[in-house]
Amino acid sequence: MFFVLAIAAKAQITGEIYDSDGYPIPLASAIYKGHHVAAASDMDGKFTIARHNGWELTFSSVGFIPQIIKVGPNTPSHMKIVLKEDSKTLGEVVIKQKRERYSRKNNPAVELMKRVIAAKKLSHLENNDYYQYNKYQKITLALNDIKPEDLVTGKYKNKSYVKDQIETSPYNNKLILPVSVEETVTQHIYRKNPKEEKDIIKGQRQEGVNNLLQTGEILNTLLKEVFTDINIYDDHMRLLQYQFTSPIGETAISFYRFYIQDTVYVDRDLCYHLEFIPNNQQDFGFRGELYVLADSSLHVKKCSFTLPKRTDVNFVRDMKITQEYTKLPNGEWALSVDDLTTEIHVNKMIGDLLVTKTTRYDDYAFDDLPNKLFKGKAKVKHEVDAMIRDEAFWNQYRAVELTKGESSMNAFIHRMEQSKNFKWIIFGLRAFLENFVETGSTRTKSMFDFGPVNTIISNNFVDNYRFRISGRTTANLNKHLFWKGYYAYGTKSQNHYYGTEITYSLNKKKNAPFEFPQRNIIFETGYDVMSPSDKFLMHNKDNVFMSLRTQKVEQMYFYNRQKLSFDYETDWGLSFNASIKAESNEPTGDLTFMKMPGAVTNPDANGNEFVHKIRTTEAKLGVRYCPGQTFINTKQQRCPVNLDAPEFTLSHTMGIKNFLGGEYKLNMTEASIYKRFWLGSWGYVNTHLIGGAQWSKVPFPLLIMPPANLTYFEMENTMSMLKNMEFLSDRFAFASVSWDLNGKLFNRLPLIRKLKWREWVSVKGMWSTLTDKNNPLLEQNQNSTMLFQMPEGASVMDKKKPYWEVVVGVHNIFKFFAVDYVRRMNYNGPGIKKNGIRFMFMASF
Secondary structure, eight states: OHHHHHHHHHTEEEEEEEETTSOBOTTOEEEETTTTEEEEOOTTSEEEEEOOTTSEEEEEOTTBOOEEEEOOTTSOSEEEEEEOBOTTHHHHHHHTOGGGSOOSTTOHHHHHHHHHHHHGGGGOGGGSSEEEEEEEEEEEEEEOOOOHHHHHTSTTTTOHHHHHHOEEOTTTOOEEEEEEEEEEEEEEEEETTTTEEEEEEEEEEEEEGGGGSTTTHHHHHHHHHHSOOOOTTSSEEEETTEEEEOTTSTTHHHHEEEEEEEEEEETTEEEEEEEEEESSTTSSOOEEEEEEESSTTOOEEEEEEEOOTTOOOSSEEEEEEEEEEEEOTTSOEEEEEEEEEEEEEOOTTTOEEEEEEEEEEEEEEOSOOOGGGGOSSOSEEEOTTGGGOOHHHHHHHOSSOOOHHHHTHHHHHHHHHTSTTHHHHHHHHHHHHHSOEEOOOSSSOOSEEEOOGGGSEEEETTTEEEEEEEEEEOTTTOSSEEEEEEEEEETTTOOEEEEEEEEEESSOOSSOTTSSSOEEEEEEEEEEEEOGGGGGOSSOTTOGGGGOBSSOOOEEEEEEEEEEEEEEEOTTSEEEEEEEEEEEEEEEETOOOBBOGGGOSSOOTTSOOBOOOEEEEEEEEEEEEOTTOOEEEOSSOEEEOOTTSOEEEEEEEEEOTTSTTOOOOEEEEEEEEEEEEEOGGGOEEEEEEEEEEEOSOOOGGGSBOOOBOOBSBOOTTSBSSOOTTOBOBSEEEEEEEEEEOTTTTGGGSTTGGGGTOEEEEEEEEEEEEOOGGGOTTSGGGTTOSSOBOOOTTOBOOOTTSOEEEEEEEEEEETTTEEEEEEEEOSOOOTTOOOEEEEEEEOOOO
């Protein structure tokens, strides 16, 4: 038996294939050309192929120079193959060997891919009346590439709980420290007529460092959003929050270069073996291999792809994706294996991270499904016990076993909590990352948090320096009832301010009342000072960074506000809100409410009469539709992460006179639309359309204020060069078109492309008008008791001449910073700034 095994072992050649930097090359080819015998290396570059003495064995991969070895009796049974990058071949082909230049015309690889793309519609599972399958998915986050010396003399010295958790990754053969793992079992169901599909979460569990923070779910949400499930049969695959052109997408022929390597057998199925690479390797695309069935279906049997080493993607050092398709009993092919591994480097302080996503699909069925499974608009449902499944459930559905580190995650976290100085480390992380200071401990969860920290000190024209203390309760105190509030003091005005808000949530919350879906009854009351443009700020007006303004904001007012509101969100993107608000406004700073000259009854020495305060009572009803939007929840607010979701809003506000002290009758309607359009490798375009009308006759504080952004931070849906209240109107329309070219132009400039900068262009326009009944500049309104005189610096826009701005920017500076140049194109005059520089902090892949 040993003799037979020795002969069998000698009849094979094994080894590893590396690049010149020592990194393994996944799915590289080992081919006996002309003999239809081939093998591909695994994710670690390892390969095994039969020995055939006298044949030539060729090792190749896209972007590398092939290496040919003549196999003979002296050829070792185990080899280490090093392939050099093909950095000169492209230049030689283009310049010196024109006859070998890549051409799509009369190219057999291109002709084959055209047939594959044409045939893919015939193989969609959606062609069936019904189908369903089960999906098991495991996502693990680990600290990557831990050095052995770190365990002996480095940062992990004397930390036995860390040493016990460390393991060797089977994907890159490096030492890793798993810190988070999430498992999900999902049943996917589909119906053709009427078309409907849903995901039913049967089981879900998550363990790791994310459970140490109240907002730890951000980690899992971001991992799922960034590393989404992809389908090679889609024209574009959404990954890393960008769209990548699929190698079998409608535009693949123009985006990729294809090469036929050979015809090989993959699990007894004869396949065409093709390799592909982007025309420009710095574009957002893949390089990899396809194994296409050599039959009439031309279905993909197996595919693998990685990111080119010169790609413009940030933070990702290496990414490997492998997908396999299996033939079902009814003859159709369906995805069965989907594995993704990504090595990420953010900075030296955080170190390297490894994300692994393992997905298995099975139990495909095409039987009729009962209609009750499709009830409701929500695309994702959770079974009642999904979050509390026992070990027997996971043993039944777990398609891939947990590693040692993944299975001991709870014990690792528990031992970490008992370690020295852990309490102070977590305290600092929470204050820095979450902007709040918790009052809990390692044993008791925080029921009350102080913060936001960045609002403790700020500045404005009326108060000069302003100090504030604020806090909020959490769901650890009550799952339904929440309170938040603040007290502030202005050093110059010597005024005391406050704000308080009580929320009752109809559904239980994990941490905060604004978690999706919101179903809240809210009462708020407060007294404070603000400027008219503060309502357009993207953050809290007391945020210290929002105090930095491009111009002096001297027109402000005190408000005393009481508001009762109800917010209701469905699971599928439709939401409603209703509110009633009573508010008093008292001008301060350089803002005045001055009666019209003909309406003065008690003039001062200058013949003017001022109104010291106005009061309104407003009822508002609004609707919002944003299908497919996902959020992450910070302690201060929730932030959308899926910006591909379109958004539609419509609201109407009605002023009620003589109710709760209201002095004015008003009717204002507002609507907005947001939509992102992807342009393939040319990036994406964000569009905003906003419109509004004030139908009633009202004084200027109740007119429509232009969306002026007076901070140094650029925002797409505001104007950066407008002055505070520069244009007043009762009819208004705003539009912006912002194009992120994703480095498409800079990638083609020899020196600039190394910086990985990305271009940004935006055009913003605004049209507004003031009807005669609300225009205090007209002679016919000089005796009006309803209107006020126009505030200083305000004017009426020429309705035939819209205002507009142009923005040209450079993003991805140091991977997180952006600088924009803003140009005001018209309505220039004394005191008007035509040019400006604005900034943004935005980290993206």
